[in-house]
Amino acid sequence: MIIIVHHKYKTTQVLDAKMQTITCIAIGNSITQTIYDVSTTFPDVLIIWCNVAYLKVLDVNSIPTVFHHRRILASYNTNTNFYLQKQIGYVERSFYVKVNKKVTYPTWMMSSCVGGIHASVINNLYKDLNFNINFDYFINSLAKRAMVEGLFCYSEPKLLRGNFSATAEIKQGSIYEIFKFVKQHYKWVWVFFLSLSYLIYEKKITLLPLIKSLFYKQLSTTFNLQQIPIQSTKSVINKREIDVIIPTIGRKQYLYDVLKDLATQSILPKNVIIVEQNSLKTSKSELDYLTNEAWPFKIKHTFTHQSGVCNARNLALSQVESEWTFLGDDDNRFDSNLIETLFNRINQYGVQVGTTVYLQKNEVQTYLKTAQTSIFGAGNSIIKSSLIQQVKFNLNYEFNYGEDTDFGMQLRHLGEDVVYFADIKIDHLKAPIGGYRTKVSHPWSEDEIVPKPSPTIQLLYQTYFTPEQLLGYKLLLGLRSFKSSANKNPYTYLKQYKKQWERSQFWSKKLQ
Numbered sequence: 001m002i003i004i005v006h007h008k009y010k011t012t013q014v015l016d017a018k019m020q021t022i023t024c025i026a027i028g029n030s031i032t033q034t035i036y037d038v039s040t041t042f043p044d045v046l047i048i049w050c051n052v053a054y055l056k057v058l059d060v061n062s063i064p065t066v067f068h069h070r071r072i073l074a075s076y077n078t079n080t081n082f083y084l085q086k087q088i089g090y091v092e093r094s095f096y097v098k099v100n101k102k103v104t105y106p107t108w109m110m111s112s113c114v115g116g117i118h119a120s121v122i123n124n125l126y127k128d129l130n131f132n133i134n135f136d137y138f139i140n141s142l143a144k145r146a147m148v149e150g151l152f153c154y155s156e157p158k159l160l161r162g163n164f165s166a167t168a169e170i171k172q173g174s175i176y177e178i179f180k181f182v183k184q185h186y187k188w189v190w191v192f193f194l195s196l197s198y199l200i201y202e203k204k205i206t207l208l209p210l211i212k213s214l215f216y217k218q219l220s221t222t223f224n225l226q227q228i229p230i231q232s233t234k235s236v237i238n239k240r241e242i243d244v245i246i247p248t249i250g251r252k253q254y255l256y257d258v259l260k261d262l263a264t265q266s267i268l269p270k271n272v273i274i275v276e277q278n279s280l281k282t283s284k285s286e287l288d289y290l291t292n293e294a295w296p297f298k299i300k301h302t303f304t305h306q307s308g309v310c311n312a313r314n315l316a317l318s319q320v321e322s323e324w325t326f327l328g329d330d331d332n333r334f335d336s337n338l339i340e341t342l343f344n345r346i347n348q349y350g351v352q353v354g355t356t357v358y359l360q361k362n363e364v365q366t367y368l369k370t371a372q373t374s375i376f377g378a379g380n381s382i383i384k385s386s387l388i389q390q391v392k393f394n395l396n397y398e399f400n401y402g403e404d405t406d407f408g409m410q411l412r413h414l415g416e417d418v419v420y421f422a423d424i425k426i427d428h429l430k431a432p433i434g435g436y437r438t439k440v441s442h443p444w445s446e447d448e449i450v451p452k453p454s455p456t457i458q459l460l461y462q463t464y465f466t467p468e469q470l471l472g473y474k475l476l477l478g479l480r481s482f483k484s485s486a487n488k489n490p491y492t493y494l495k496q497y498k499k500q501w502e503r504s505q506f507w508s509k510k511l512q
Helices: 031-041 052-057 060-066 086-090 119-128 135-149 175-185 189-202 207-213 252-263 309-317 338-349 385-389 403-412 455-464 467-484 490-511
Strands: 002-007 010-016 046-051 072-076 114-118 152-155 242-248 271-277 298-304 324-327 353-359 381-384 419-428
Touching: 002 031, 002 052, 010 031, 031 046, 031 119, 031 135, 046 052, 046 119, 072 135, 086 175, 086 189, 086 467, 114 119, 119 135, 135 152, 135 175, 175 189, 175 207, 189 207, 189 467, 242 252, 242 309, 252 271, 271 309, 298 309, 324 338, 324 385, 338 353, 338 419, 381 385, 403 455, 455 467, 455 490, 467 490
Parallel strands: 002 046, 072 152, 242 271, 242 324, 271 298, 353 419
Antiparallel strands: 002 010, 046 114, 072 114, 324 381, 353 381
């Protein structure tokens, strides 16, 4: 480990893990240049940067647990504001911007206060990196581009110890930097959207930053980080024991096929927990094969007249016994190595939550690299069972959209990452709706003004987006809806859309 100490973006010291000076690296250069010098001189070392104000509270002992494999980029921002101004939220649609700074949180929003990266990452990507720019811009750009390519990026409070009182002045990027960043890291159209957002929400004309940004090219993201192998030093598996939960309603044959796939697993589940729903009060279970056939695992079967997948999954989660839980669905198909491969990947990446490729017929896999993801699949994910004591499916999303995304966000706010395993595939048959389903009437179903978006989506974004992200989404949804609307009168359309948005906000608050 090599520690680069800096003040006002200039390197003041280069230290080893014992806080001894390393003399072969020049001081006085920019942090970015020093990182390049260190990575070329010591290609197999972990590089830590630390503002001099935090050197005394740098937790050297926790660093090996933070950087538990080579493809991790982590930093911690001690300031209220990040380098990129909050208006970046107008164009950013992921859940990575509203950072929970109390826990380990996946994000590309990096900081020069304190952080680290392995030299092998810098050496692997150096041809695509510009070492002559501001370090805060450099590290945010690197994270933004490489996160989707398999670099694991985090806000990490464990880098500093104790209740530190020191503060360091970090210069925040200008409005020109925001426009430059958007042009270099998003499709070109988003700089115009950003300018429009400034005009509508802040009454600012941003013509000069907009024009200047047009001279920048979009930066490449064709990184090949797969050359840097991953093997986490974390020990996350004590027992390779797993329970499988499956909610089902009226898909007898499909569920049977799922059970047959589970019965051929190279590592068998300990329990398969099935919650069968049928809202007809006189109905009984139709799953006779649960008792008529012999199965190589214990089946826990709950029959309920209360329909709703959120309730069903919560009932199943309350019955879990094993160290690990697989959240499944009743119309999945998979090969006999699914569970074993999931355990192998969990061990390799040192994570406690993972999700798989989940394609329907005729769909083509587009994300081909294992990486962090802002999505969560409630029908194709593995999770450490100790976590389900602290999270549950929110019944406010029942019979609507967003419950699986909300569940994944609850996990992230516990300090857990969700990793997408690009080489583990589950077929989602998307079976026809079965069972006796009654038409669900939402409280807003009889509204004269149809809420837009759905109140549950509004609730999801109100909870996990920044105010600027929510406003950006509002504008984007309005523009897209106008494009497909029969009403092409801008004035009357805007008037109607405003009413629809306000009704969506009204009902989302009622749900809370």
